Amino acid sequence: xxxxxxxxxxxxxxxxxxxxxxxxxxxxxxxxxxxxxxxxxxxxxxxxxxxxxxxxxxxxxxxxxxxxxxxxxxxxxxxxxxxxxxxxxxxxxxxxxxxxxxxxxxxx
Amino acid sequence: xxxxxxxxxxxxxxxxxxxxxxxxxxxxxxxxxxxxxxxxxxxxxxxxxxxxxxxxxxxxxxxxxxxxxxxxxxxxxxxxxxxxxxxxxxxxxxxxxxxxxxxxxxxxxxxxx
Numbered sequence: 001x002x003x004x005x006x007x008x009x010x011x012x013x014x015x016x017x018x019x020x021x022x023x024x025x026x027x028x029x030x031x032x033x034x035x036x037x038x039x040x041x042x043x044x045x046x047x048x049x050x051x052x053x054x055x056x057x058x059x060x061x062x063x064x065x066x067x068x069x070x071x072x073x074x075x076x077x078x079x080x081x082x083x084x085x086x087x088x089x090x091x092x093x094x095x096x097x098x099x100x101x102x103x104x105x106x107x108x
Numbered sequence: 109x110x111x112x113x114x115x116x117x118x119x120x121x122x123x124x125x126x127x128x129x130x131x132x133x134x135x136x137x138x139x140x141x142x143x144x145x146x147x148x149x150x151x152x153x154x155x156x157x158x159x160x161x162x163x164x165x166x167x168x169x170x171x172x173x174x175x176x177x178x179x180x181x182x183x184x185x186x187x188x189x190x191x192x193x194x195x196x197x198x199x200x201x202x203x204x205x206x207x208x209x210x211x212x213x214x215x216x217x218x219x220x221x
Contacts, residue, residue, distance in 0.1 A: 030207055042112075042199055042212030043151075088151065092207040095164060096141070098151040 005099045006089055012105040019076040021102040023089030024069075032065055033090045034074050037101070043088065046074075079106045112213035114200050120219045126188040129216045132181055133202030141210060142175055142185050143199040151199075157183065158206050190220045 006023050013019050031050045035043040049056045049065045056063045062075040086101040113132040121127055133140050141156040155165040157177045177183040187194055197217050201210040
């Protein structure tokens with residue numbers, strides 16, 4: 001099965017609300033990365049968190065990593081319609097694996 | 109920098125034909141990745157290169173698929189013969205080091221009839 005798996009599969013929120021997406025993985029990792037994909041386009045890197053880090057911020061993004069639970073979360077605060085996209089976690093361990101993604105819809 | 113460049117952007121071909129997808133990574137990046145994305149299977153890593161050498165090709169689905177990287181600025185993914193189930197969007201990505209941030213190209217949308 002896949003290394004990284006996001007949940008929920010789909011999330012719909014109102015503009016201004018916070019969006020939280022989770023990622024679980026199975027084996028040890030060197031780092032975990034989050035990417036965004038707008039419809040019909042390539043993925044764009046958002047943030048990388050290393051295995052010895054617990055939390056990282058970038059603008060309205062906050063990522064946490066719990067290696068004991070083999071899980072990560074991505075929080076987008078004060079969401080905007082432009083945040084509508086699919087979000088993927090990718091784990092770097094022995095290999096490099098993307099999860100199936102969370103489809104986020106931010107309604108104006 | 110123009111970013112990762114892929115060509116063609118769209119390809120429609122008939123079953124049995126050979127298909128060649130091309131990628132130019134970002135200058136200075138030493139790792140290159142080929143991915144395939146479908147609704148059913150999501151984003152799958154097919155193969156990646158480090159310093160022009162294939163490191164892991166375990167994701168290549170069949171012998172019909174082959175990839176080369178003759179130099180640091182060019183890679184190809186070839187499907188011969190193509191089949192309808194190969195229809196997907198194929199992405200190329202590059203990075204500085206295999207575990208770091210990857211920069212994706214715009215993808216090639218392949219349709220095999």
